[in-house]
Amino acid sequence: MHGQSDLQSSLEMRRKPVQGFKGVLVPALTPFKGDLSLDEEAMLAFCRSLLEQGADGLAIFGTTSEANSLSLAERTAMVERLIEGGIPAGRLMPGTGACNIPEAVQMTRHAIASGAGGVLVLPPFYYKNVSDDGVFAYYAEVIERVGDGALRLYLYHFPALSGVSLSPALVSRLASAYGPVIAGLKDSSGSWESAALYIKEFPGLAIFPSSERFLLQGLAAGGAGCISATANFQVRNIRRLIDAPEGEARRELDQAVARVRGVFEKLPLVPALKAAMAIRFKREAWRVVRPPLVELSEAQRRDLASALDAVGA
């Protein structure tokens, strides 16, 4: 447990200027109340605790955050509440993608104006089999309409959910056209080969695999760290893993972290992470997800609790 003064100094310490993101970023879960409304105060407390535990940044409004289940108004208001509540804006990488350009521009402008360290931008995800030209045009419109050299945009490659792949050829075109504005890429393909390819092809970009399973390999290959759903549950150990010297202790920690990840990978990921938070914080409302996601069943929750016990988490 940390007191308020520990929290303050911890946040103060992290308020140094951000030179691009690296390390472990948490795609923070979004707590709701029983009526499905966004629980801004629980979100603020949770984000504080993630930074206290060693998160380098907060990729709020990612897939794990149920971002696309939130309205634009909820997303912009939440950014403001977090910053008012003392979360350093430079530590925030809000997801600001949308299927439509006007709203992606609006959310991206708002994030930059708020001082966010960067934004994570999904491609438009309704139409399928779209061309690289079309996806390039989408990002180009967003970037040019935002029209701010301070923009640091992280591409969000998640073909299984978005249905749109950000090919290396497309990333290369964007990086050539927009220089430092294209700051990095989150690779949620779940494949090490995919992450390794982006790392190799784009040494100037911060490449974040989406799993702590690839953290050490990724860092060794020149990757930036990870933005992992399960960091919501074990960011403290991921922090220790990043900071640990090579050796047997690090290998053991790596395996322990992978075992915890494995528990969640067997279940619907977002509902399982929220169920784990409900157990950890002794607060049932943490289980609430917005439709179309559904909470874990009681049986699933029991299995989750046993499995977490079994791996010592």
Added chain:
Amino acid sequence: MHGQSDLQSSLEMRRKPVQGFKGVLVPALTPFKGDLSLDEEAMLAFCRSLLEQGADGLAIFGTTSEANSLSLAERTAMVERLIEGGIPAGRLMPGTGACNIPEAVQMTRHAIASGAGGVLVLPPFYYKNVSDDGVFAYYAEVIERVGDGALRLYLYHFPALSGVSLSPALVSRLASAYGPVIAGLKDSSGSWESAALYIKEFPGLAIFPSSERFLLQGLAAGGAGCISATANFQVRNIRRLIDAPEGEARRELDQAVARVRGVFEKLPLVPALKAAMAIRFKREAWRVVRPPLVELSEAQRRDLASALDAVGA
């Protein structure tokens, strides 16, 4: 060509109370200006012309309308402009689905308050492999939050793009729970077998296949008509087809309509329809699509023009 007074009487005639939709509904294309902004006046003129040509309704903000490439603000403002401009509200079936519940509720309430005859509601389309329970909960939340018995909701089954299938079991649950509020379903699966199944299982719902290819079979089986992308181009002939007595002339018209449909099916559908409108209305801006869609190439446009000539369209 119709004069203003013809238009007035034509619209007046259609201003009778709508008892649920049937016949041919056009998922109206959305015209943009060269800067990608929504061309409200061109949209109004286009919607008027579709009704003049015999459309029974306008399913604005469907997939063909690039609805998900429009902001919420654009969609609600456009509904208002159409009604101010004299389009009978009861003839409108706006798409009001969204990935998130608050915005789906906001757009649905707005449509009903505007007097729309119904709304067409996509399931939330970001998460994949979601359960029927989750999709049921989504529609249930939208319906209950809207909280208006005047709501007439048409389910939008388009698994290829939404990634979410509305199974007969799910439709049945919704119809049982919400009675007349669940008014119908648009089946954009592209499969006659699928449409035939919904028609058979749900005699109380207005089932609209998404292609005029299935119009006559569908009507004969008890379907409601069609909501077809290519109705943007040939609504006049689809109207004639619906109204024609059985016989050789009707069979020939049916084949002619299918040939025109076939021309568009060989190309990216929305860009091809917009290119055809640019030719018909001699107005290049009609070609403009929003990213991630891309306009047809010059070569594709030449092929389209030849193919339309070849089928006499």
